[in-house]
Amino acid sequence: MDNDVLSPAEPRAAARDTAPDHAWWRSAVIYQVYVRSFADGDGDGTGDLAGVRARLPYLAQLGVDALWFNPWYPSPMADGGYDVADYRGIHPMFGTLEEAEALISEALALGIRTIVDIVPNHVSDRHPWFQAALAAGPGSPERERFWFHPGGGEHGELAPTDWVSSFQGSTWTRTVDPDGTPGDWYLHLFTPEQPDLNWNHPDVRAEHEDVLRFWFDRGVAGVRIDSAALPVKDEALPMLPEEPAPGQHPHVDRDEIHDIYRAWRAIADSYDEPRVLVGEVWLEDAARFARYLRPDEMHTAFNFDFMTQPWDAAAMRRSIARTLAEHAPVGAPATWVLSNHDITRPVTRYGREDTGFAFDRKRFGTPTDLALGTRRARAAALLTAALPGCLYLYQGDELGLPEAELPRDVIEDPMHFRSGGVDPGRDGCRVPLPWSDHGASLGFGGDDAAEPWLPQPAAFAPLAVERQAADASSMLALYRAALRLRREDDGLRDGVLAWLDAPGDVIAFRRGASFASVTNLGGAPVALPAHTEVLLASAPLAGGMLPPDSTAWLTVEPAGEESA
Ligand code: NOJ
Numbered sequence: 001m002d003n004d005v006l007s008p009a010e011p012r013a014a015a016r017d018t019a020p021d022h023a024w025w026r027s028a029v030i031y032q033v034y035v036r037s038f039a040d041g042d043g044d045g046t047g048d049l050a051g052v053r054a055r056l057p058y059l060a061q062l063g064v065d066a067l068w069f070n071p072w073y074p075s076p077m078a079d080g081g082y083d084v085a086d087y088r089g090i091h092p093m094f095g096t097l098e099e100a101e102a103l104i105s106e107a108l109a110l111g112i113r114t115i116v117d118i119v120p121n122h123v124s125d126r127h128p129w130f131q132a133a134l135a136a137g138p139g140s141p142e143r144e145r146f147w148f149h150p151g152g153g154e155h156g157e158l159a160p161t162d163w164v165s166s167f168q169g170s171t172w173t174r175t176v177d178p179d180g181t182p183g184d185w186y187l188h189l190f191t192p193e194q195p196d197l198n199w200n201h202p203d204v205r206a207e208h209e210d211v212l213r214f215w216f217d218r219g220v221a222g223v224r225i226d227s228a229a230l231p232v233k234d235e236a237l238p239m240l241p242e243e244p245a246p247g248q249h250p251h252v253d254r255d256e257i258h259d260i261y262r263a264w265r266a267i268a269d270s271y272d273e274p275r276v277l278v279g280e281v282w283l284e285d286a287a288r289f290a291r292y293l294r295p296d297e298m299h300t301a302f303n304f305d306f307m308t309q310p311w312d313a314a315a316m317r318r319s320i321a322r323t324l325a326e327h328a329p330v331g332a333p334a335t336w337v338l339s340n341h342d343i344t345r346p347v348t349r350y351g352r353e354d355t356g357f358a359f360d361r362k363r364f365g366t367p368t369d370l371a372l373g374t375r376r377a378r379a380a381a382l383l384t385a386a387l388p389g390c391l392y393l394y395q396g397d398e399l400g401l402p403e404a405e406l407p408r409d410v411i412e413d414p415m416h417f418r419s420g421g422v423d424p425g426r427d428g429c430r431v432p433l434p435w436s437d438h439g440a441s442l443g444f445g446g447d448d449a450a451e452p453w454l455p456q457p458a459a460f461a462p463l464a465v466e467r468q469a470a471d472a473s474s475m476l477a478l479y480r481a482a483l484r485l486r487r488e489d490d491g492l493r494d495g496v497l498a499w500l501d502a503p504g505d506v507i508a509f510r511r512g513a514s515f516a517s518v519t520n521l522g523g524a525p526v527a528l529p530a531h532t533e534v535l536l537a538s539a540p541l542a543g544g545m546l547p548p549d550s551t552a553w554l555t556v557e558p559a560g561e562e563s564a
Contacts, residue, residue: 025222025276025299025390026333027493028065029483030115032394034341035072035094036080036453037432040441043449047432049095053103055435056110058465062398062476063483066113068224068278070341072100076126078193079414080341080430082226083124087211104219113221115278120208120260121227122194130195134175138184145201147187148175149237160185162239163251167191167418189230189251191414199231199260212267212275222268222276225261228292228301229281232257246288253288261297278302278335286326293332300390303335307343311355311376311549313505313521320387320507324497327389334389338380339397345429348403350376359415362423364405370459374400375549378478378538379519382551383507385482386517388497393479396433399468400475403428404457431456434464481536485553489535491515498559500529513558519551531556 033052041050049072059067071081074089081091090100104114123130129145136142138150151174152158159172166189173192177183187196197204212223234250241248247255261277268275279301283289286305292298303323309315323334338346343357351373352366377400385391406427408416416425432452436443441452442464468474486492495512502508505522508529515535520526525545528534531554534541539550546552 022273024065024113025278027388027390028113029063029385029391029393029486030066030068031059031062031064032068032070032340032392034070034395034430036070037430037444038395039433039435040445040449040452043445044093045441045445045450046093046453047444048093049090049099049103053099053106056103056107056112059107059112060110062480063487064112064393066115066221067107068115068392069117071117071119071226075124076193077412078124078191080412080426082119083122083126083191083194084119085124085126087118087207088214101218108219114219115222115224115276116215116220117226118208118211118215118223119226120197120199121230122188122190122196125193125195135178137178143184145198145203146195147198147233147237148184149187151185156182156184160187161237161250163187163189164240165189165191165418167415169418171196187233189227191418196233197231199233199257200235205260205263209263209267212264216268216271216275220275221273222278222299224278224280225264225298226280228261228279228298229253229257229283231260246285253283258291258294258297261292265296265298276300286322290326290330290332293327293330295331298332300333300335302337302340302392304337306384307337307339308357311350311521313507313519316383316521317499317507320497324388334387335392336384336387336389337392338377338384339394339429340392341394341430342426343394343429345401345403346377346380346397347373347400349373350380351402360423362425364424368402370402372549373402374475375539378475379521379549379551381475381479382482382536382538382553383517383519385486386492386509386511386515386551386553388495388511391486394429396429396431398476398479399433399463399465401431401433401463402457402459404431404454404460406431406454410454427454430454431460434460436466437461437464478536478538482553485535489515502526502529510556510559514555516554516556517551518546518554520546520548523548528552528554529556 036047038047039051039055041048072090072094073084074086074091075081075083090097107114133142133146149160150156159170163171165171171187171189172185174185175183188194189196229252232254238250277298279292279298281289281292281301292301306319309319327334348368351369411425411427413425413427431454432444434442441449442456444452468476491512492515498510500508506520506526508518510516525542525547528546533555535553537552539547
């Protein structure tokens with residue numbers, strides 16, 4: 001596929017320039033496709049590329065600019081595909097490389113770009129490199145691409161460090177030598193099936209740079225970089241310091257990591273339409289986060305700060321201000337993310353007593369008011385879609401799907417098992433989508449399709465696409481209207497944010513000259529600021545007042561531009 005076909009030939013919005021838009025990513029709406037659960041084209045119970053291709057018109061109608069696909073590569077699926085066995089192929093249960101190429105160009109013909117997921121920190125334990133390393137034995141060059149190390153203690157029985165896995169437990173697993181005796185240990189920040197790569201090894205760097213070119217040459221517009229702050233380790237493998245100084249943690253956010261992304265940026269920039277790097281960067285320190293977004297590194301990174309805030313106007317307003325302030329010095333656009341395949345669905349989260357998000361607070365049987373959560377998720381949808389920058393939308397959030405409370409015996413997520421069964425894990429937000437309100441798989445597969453790989457709760461049927469498409473008051477209708485306005489309104493696209501005076505429970509701001517967004521997080525209706533038109537509201541206005549837990553978009557009298 002050559003470079004020139006990367007720019008959509010027929011942009012959907014008449015208002016758009018037909019010239020290639022190299023800055024498309026600064027204000028894009030990016031829809032996250034978890035292929036396994038999006039649509040099942042061959043009826044085997046698992047979503048696939050055929051299913052996505054058949055549903056591209058739905059995505060075009062929704063009004064998204066790009067699709068981010070979770071890993072679609074061959075994988076034993078020990079961690080939902082984040083254990084990659086071959087970075088240049090497609091998992092047979094999803095389809096073939098030819099289908100992926102067809103999907104990329106068909107999406108583009110509808111004005112939709114494609115982003116693929118790159119996983120640099122680790123590979124699958126079935127990856128040929130790791131298999132070769134195991135076979136070659138201690139001290140071999142094959143093992144230098146990973147972190148093999150002898151254990152401590154008299155017989156090497158102690159793990160080399162006290163590092164704690166992101167999925168709980170130790171980050172080390174002991175190998176067994178070819179003669180059957182216990183051998184060296186290897187490092188894995190996630191599961192034992194995901195051995196960490198050694199980024200000091202030139203093969204590791206060269207391989208990933210080649211993988212980037214492989215996908216860029218196939219027309220993908222960018223990559224989402226998994227666990228982007230983790231790949232570089234302190235070679236000395238020290239124990240965890242009590243309070244590591246910035247850049248001094250043995251395996252998080254080390255200063256040397258930026259060289260990797262500078263090299264990747266040079267590759268991305270070498271294309272006629274430069275490709276885009278999006279980082280999954282979980283860091284609390286805003287200044288350290290912004291370093292990944294310097295002009296010669298990544299284009300954007302997920303902003304998890306806003307997503308983890310409770311349903312509280314002051315906390316959310318502070319997070320918005322903090323986010324914009326931290327991005328400004330590096331000139332990068334912010335991103336707004338309400339959820340993804342790792343996070344409790346917004347309608348569930350916002351319907352609980354604890355409305356913020358932290359991985360270690362997830363429990364089975366948490367009481368949830370879904371009507372309240374849905375109301376708030378609608379308000380949050382408009383709030384985030386009105387903020388400056390790039391918007392991420394995880395599949396199913398446009399339908400207001402709740403988190404599914406799955407029976408324990410169907411859960412596959414290693415987070416659940418490694419918590420000793422205490423944490424329900426992340427499969428509850430990965431349940432196959434309902435396309436129709438009837439049939440065994442609610443239209444996920446055809447009429448005779450096998451059962452979906454995870455069971456759909458009864459609550460999914462009334463939320464099916466088919467139903468919501470015919471209901472002007474549905475979540476789907478709200479998203480479609482919001483994304484249309486976002487495309488058409490200049491202020492919403494690139495207008496500067498200026499806060500409006502508002503009561504403490506209200507988040508109100510102007511974008512550009514005449515657009516305003518007002519969200520009421522309090523318990524009583526509030527008056528709207530002076531306006532000439534209500535463009536859209538997440539709930540019916542009550543006598544001109546904005547009810548609790550709702551957002552309205554307004555046209556207001558033009559004002560002089562102020563800065564945020
Ligand atoms: C972040 C991904 O989003 C998550 O799903 C995965 O388990 C870890 N990285 C490890 O790859």
